[in-house]
Amino acid sequence: VQLVESGGGLVQAGGSLRLSCAASGSFYSINEMNWYRQGPGNQRELVAVSTGGGRIDYVDSVKGRFTISRDNAKNTVYLQMNSLKPEDTGVYYCYARIVVVVNVEGATRALEVWGQGTLVTVSS
Secondary structure, eight states: OEEEEOEEEEEEETEEEEEEEEEEOSEEEEEEEEEEEOOOOOEEEEEEEEEETSSSEEEEEGGTTEEEEEEETTEEEEEEEEEEOGGGEEEEEEEEEEEEOOSSTTTEEEEEEEEEEEEEEOOO
């Protein structure tokens, strides 16, 4: 099971980018799919949450500018980022809690899976 991200790049302040993260492999279901970021010299922070039950939430600094969405048929989560600011610069990581079947009786366990990260650079 793995997550593959795409969509990062260099953009001027005020611009937009759309990140994608697709889950692949053999699994039973995906619970939450979230986006984190780590700016230069900063700790990794949670940016946006999308739970299996449909709850969506954002860190205050991106509310009104970023939108998280999911295409469950494609096992993909997106992060649409508008009105980007230089302080949005960082490596963006996709995280998912993925349920896999572990034996023939159908027992399951949840895996915490991270993407490789994609760099977003916002110039002033």
